[in-house]
Amino acid sequence: MLTYLIILVSSVFLGSNLIAVTSPVGQISIYRIFSLLVIPIVLLFILKDRKAFKIRINSYATGMVTVYIFWWIWAFCSVLWALSLGSWLQAMVLLTLGVSSVLGIFLWTNHYLQWRTLMKAVWVMLTFLSIWGLFEIVTNIYILADLEKLDKYSTFVTQPWTRIPITYLANQNDYATMLLASLPVNLTLMNTTKSNLKKLITLACILLSTFLVFQSGSRMSLLMVVLFFVIYALLHVRWDFPRKKIGLIFGIGIIVLLGMVTFVAPIRAMITDLIYILPRPVISGDVGRMNMWRNGLSYVGKTFGLGVGAGNIEVWMETFGTLPTNNIFNIHNWWLEILVGYGVLVFVAYVVGYGLMIYRLFDLRKYVNKPQRHTMNAFIAFLLIFIGASITSANNMLIEWHWVFFGLIVAYIKIMEAKVDEEKKRVE
Template sequence: MSELLFPRQKRLETLFYLMIVFALLGPSFGVPVADFRLTFFRVAFVLLAAGFVLRLVGQKQLAASHMMPVRWYVTFFAFWFLYGVVSLAWVMNYGYAVRYLSYLVFMMPLSLAFPYFIDTEQKFWKTSRILFWVFASIVFFGVFESITLLHLPTSAVFGKASASVTTVFRNQNDFASCITIALPFLISALYMLNLKRKHKWFIYITGILALYDLMATGSRSNTSFALPLASLVLVVGLTFVMERKRITKKNLATALIAIIAAVITVNVLSQLFLSPEAREQAKTKLSSTFGFIMDVQHSDWSLDDGSDDVVKGETGESATVRKYLILNGLRFLQESHYMGVGAGNVEAWMDKYGVKVNKVNIHNWWAEILVNFGVIVFVLYMALYVWMLWRLWKLASLKHSPSLSPVMRWGAYSCLASLTGFFFGAMAPSTCIGFTPMWVIYGLSLAVIVVGENQKAAKTQ
C-alpha cells in the first residue's frame, strides 16, 4: 500500500511546484471563459486541493506534525477567514466581500502549502531554485518589454505604446514590489552560498537586470524605501550570519567593486534601452521622493475643511491621494466601532463616502487589513509578522543557531531582509490581497521556520 501512496505524494508535490510557478506568473497564463479568466494557477490549485483531500480520506491522517512550529499561523489564518465570513453580517457590498473572501480561499492555502510540502532542506532548496528561475524569466521579459514596449494582455497598458514596465503584473508598482521581495535572496546568495562561479555570475547578471527593471518602473516606495531597508538588514546582519574569517578586506573590496559595477551597468543599460519618455518618467518620479514626502506632510490633515476635491501637491496628486485614502480609511474604521467595514468593503465605503480621493483601493496593505477586518485581526497579523521576523533572525544568527546548515541560514537571512523591506513595499500596490509574491514569501518564511527549527531540534537531541 505504501508503494502505491508514494507516487501519489510525488504527484502532489509536482502539483505544488506547478502551483507556485503559475502563482507568480499570474493571470498571464490562463484561458478566457466568458467574462472569467481561468488561470493555470487556479487549475493547479484545484487539482492539488482535490488530490490532498483524496489522500486525506485514503490515509485518514493529515501528516502535518512537522508543521507544529507554525501552528499559530495556521490558527490565525482560520480565524481571519472566519472573521471575514462573520463580517458578511455588516458589509455594505456583498459582491465585494465574496470576491475578497474568494481571494483568501486561494491565497491562504497557497502560503500554508509551503510549510506543508517543504519539510526538508532538500525540498526547500528545490523550491528556491524553481522560484529563482521563474523570477529570472520575469526579469528578462521586463528588459524585453522596456525595449520593445510590447505588453502582455493582462497589463493595464496592453495595446498602448507606454513606457511602463509591468511584465506579468497589471501595473509597474506590483512588478517593483516583486523585485524588492526577491532581490535579497539573489544578493545574499552571492556571498553566503557555496555556488559554482558560473552560477554566481548568472545570479549577479539577473540581479543587475532586476535593478534595471526596478529603475524602469519608477516606483518610489520600492526604490527609495523598501530596497534600501532590505539592504540595510543584509548589511547590518552580515557579521551575525557569517563567520568573521570570511569577512576579509579582500572579500569586502570584491563586494564594493561588484556594487559599483552594478550601479554603472544599470545606468548604462538605462541610457541604451529605455526610451527618452521612460527615462524622464523614472527620473521625475524617483527624484521627487523628497517632494512626495513633503506633499504628505504639508497637505491638510483634516477631511472636513469644506472641500471634497482632490488636492494637488508639488509632485502631483499621488502623495495627497494616498494620504487621504488612509485618513478616509481610519474614519471608516472608527465608524465601524473598530470592527472593520467587512471583507473587501473598504472600496465600497471609499466609493460612497471618500473625500479628496479619486481612487477606491486604499493602496496600503497594512491599512487594508486594518480597515477591512478591524483592530483585532490587524493586531494579531502584525504580532505574528513581527514574531516571524524575530524567529527568522534567531535562525539566521550564528550565535543562536550555530548548528543550522548554510542553506537554511541563507533562507532565514534572506526572508528576514525581504519581509522587512516589504514594510514599505506593501505601500506600493493598490491592493495585496491577490498579490501572489507577498503570499509566496510569507509561505516560504513559514517553511524556513519549520525546517530550520526542526533541524535545530534534531541536532540538539
C-alpha cells in the same frame, strides 16, 4: 506532492492573464485551479490517514498559518455585516486562493531539498519575467501592455530611457514590487551553491532586477531595494554596543530626522500632506491617498473595530467617504486594507504573526550554518522592506504571487525549526 507544488508555485507568476480561460466568475488560471484543489486534497489525505500531516504545535510557522486560517474564518463571517455581497464574494475567492496556497506549501514541504527545489522554480519564473521586462525596454515591444496608458507622453520611441518594464502586470508598481522578491531568491541560491558560474548568474540577476526597479520609476520600490541591501549587510555585522552608545546613536538619529523634516522641503511637504486635513482647492494624488487612509480609519471606529467586511472598503469609500479622494476608492495600503476590511482582531493577529516570523528567523540564525544564516538574513531583509513595498500596489489581495512567497518563508521556518530541535536533542 512535490510536482504538484512546483506547478502551483511556478504558475502563480504567470498571473491570470497568461494561460488562463475567461469565465462568468472570473479568470480561471492554472494557479487558481491548483490552489483551490489544495483543500479537497488535504481533506482526502486526512480521511485516509489521520496522521498524514505532522504539525508541530509549538512552532512559529504553525502559528502564522493559524493566523491565516483565523483571517479566513473572520472574513467568511463578515458576510453578516458586509454591504455588498458581490464584493464580499470576490474578496473571499481571492483570500481562499491565498490561504490555500500557504496551507498547501506549509503541509507538503517537509525537507530542505524539497524547499530548495521550489525556490529554484521561483527563480526560473522571476528570471523569465526579468528578461521579459528587459526585452520591453530594449525593443520597445510590449505584448500585453496598454501603450496609450503606459506611454502617456509618447516618448518611448524617441527617448528609450523613458521606457517602463511591466510585462503582463497591471502597472509598473506591481512589477517593481514583484522584482523585490527576486533579491532574497537569488541571494539564497547564490549562498547555497558551490558553482562559481551559478554565483555569477545569480549576481547578474540581482543587478538586472535592481536596474528594472530603477527603470520602472517606482520610488518606493527603489528605496526598498537600497534598504534591503543595507539591512542585509547590517545583519552580517556583529553588534556589541553598550547601552550608552545605543542611546547616543538613537538620539542622533532623532535629531537628524527632525532636521530633515524641518529643512528638507519634499519631506516637509509629505508630512504636511499627512497631517493636514482641512479642505484644499486642489487635491493631489498624495493628498487623495492620505484622505482614503483617513476615511478608512474612521470606518474602523464606525464598525466598532469589526471592519467593513471582506472586499467592502471601496463600497464604503464611495458611499460614506467624508474626505475627497479624486474618485479613487481603493485604499492603496495593504496594512489598512487588512485593518479596515477585516477589523482590529485580524490586523493585530497578522501584525503579531508577521513580527514573530522576523523574530524567529533572527533567533534561528544562532543555530544554523553559514549558508542557512545568509538565507535567513535575506528573508528578514525582505520581510522588513515588504512593510513599505506593500503600500505601492493598489491591491495586494490581487497580487497572488505574494501569498505563495510567504508560504515558502513559513515553510522554511518550519523546516529550520525541526532541524534545530533535532540538533539540540542530539546534544542533550
